[in-house]
Amino acid sequence: MLQPQSTALLSYQDVSIEMGGTVLFAPLSFEVHQAELVVLSAPAGGGKSSALRASIGAVQLASGRVMCLGHNLAKLRPKELLSLRTQIGYVPATGGLLSNLSLYDNLTLLLRYPGDLSRDEIDRRAEQACEDLGLEHLRGRSTSDADQQDLHLVAIARAWLTRPPLLILDDPDLQLDDESTRELWARLTALRQRHDVAMLVGTSRPEMALKHGGQHLSLCSAEDP
Amino acid sequence: MDRRFTPAPMWLCLPLMITSEAISSRDQRRSFAELCTAPMRYVGARTRFWFQYASQVCTLISYALWRLTFGYRHMRPVTRAVLIKQVLFTAVDALPFTGLIAVLLGASVIAEAELHMSGNPDMVGKLLVIVVIRELGPLVAALILLVRSGTAMVVEMGNMSVGKEIEGLEFAGIDPFEYLVVPRIFGMSVSLVGVALYFLAFSVGSGVVISAILAQSTAHPIELVDMMTRQLGMTELYAFTAKTFIPGLMMAGIVCHEGLNAGPQVTDVPRCATRGTVRAVVGLFVWNAAVSILMYI
Structure with a gap:
């Protein structure tokens, strides 16, 4: 268990979640600090996504x-919660991209939403985020035609676009083969090291993530002693 | 700002005080609760469901209207873009099809009138106003939009719901209601007003043309237009507004509600599409009949 510190970007204190009358995992306590990588692992259905959604x-x-x-x-009130979410980069397992928008429009949606940035500024930031994650030629490409790896990367780039201090990734390697997973982790590590961004990653395959120097937390079942 | 607690007037509290004095014991409280809920026992579960459903849709529409008017001083550019896209798809793209239906309807009404009411030109003008302008025009325009855009809307929202795209928006800090629902509800109602006006122009125009072709025994087309304008008054304006803007809100509210509440499976999307369309059609006809009856009274 990680020692609590006051400067944590994210801190869980004895968190447990109940669904349909069942407690998903034993009380969970940890903290995530700047530039840190914390890997949360559990088998499928072990409550990883719920823990991250918390x-x-x-x-x-x-x-x-x-x-x-x-x-x-x-x-926090619902409106304050929505506003806080724009300051964190959360990427759900499904990516959460809108299928009726192009990849580029999906990428820039978060910057266009507040309506206070010029088109040039949005384009500049989008280019930078694409460069950080090694994405190319997004303009004009439809979301429904993109492959799984590109969808994952665009979803991560979308979360990274506002330069949040903390990125939370739910199963970023879901449906990716080993080669693509290795590539993804190399990019995420480069991003973390270059920009000091903290990452909390939920995965059922923690081995690859841990090769990049993360701290490992394993969710225990609530019934385990 | 000084926010002092202002007690309710004494007379307002009196019934409550008497009631609470009278029902001090638990049994008395229970029988009082039973008495209050007694009418509900005579109402079937189905009625209660429809009442609940209608109140949910009304809440959705009211919230959308509030967000459009008082909630935000300005609409966000992203939401405005979705609204423009919605109006383009719902109204502008539907114009050729709507024009064709309007021409055919106007022609058939005037042909029937010429056939059965020749020699009574006043009646022909009156019939055009009653049948086309007051009744069929707004109704058919609403049905066209529902079939063309309402179904597309419910399927789109249903797919977004199943694909967890709506959840994705929420997790990213974007309010799905503001981004998806508000422009769709407002776009549909504004489009319906525009499309209904276009429909009326085309059907009346075609009626006048057909009348000019067939008018050996009845009025000259200019006379017909004159007769029609004499029939038009504020009642027609109220009826037109009530039969276009409000059904637009209602239809969009119903389809958005169904789309947002589609189940978790892909197979739930066609079900919610059918449910949404059928409920919107029923709502549309009920509202139309209610407005017509109110106009009569």
């Missing part, structure tokens, strides 16, 4: 407290 206040906690960027998520 970091953005998207699930009801059965017990405990989650502090994100200094805010207690349980005390």
